[in-house]
Amino acid sequence: MWTFGHILIAKINRKDNKREFYDERFRNRLKLDQIGSLTLTNTRITDPGFYKVTSSRTEMPLNTFNLTVY
Secondary structure, three states, X not given: OEEEOXXXXXXXXXXOOEEEEOOXXXXXXXXXXXXXXXXXXXXXXXXXXXXXXXXOOOOOEEEEEEEOOO
16 A cells, blocks of 8 residues: 555555555556555646555554755
8 A cells, every 4th residue: 555645545456466556646647556655647737745655464563765956
């Protein structure tokens, strides 16, 4: 699961390999690969902040990234 701040933005269902995207501000700009790595394209000045990836099995945070856009 990926969150932006405290908002869920993307999730991958490992059972059927289905990717789900939740926040309209990132519409058509997010991609999840097979292992769950997130790519954000066409960054905007509204995109900076903390992005966190959490294990959906254990609900433990795996990593947090602070994105800066210039």
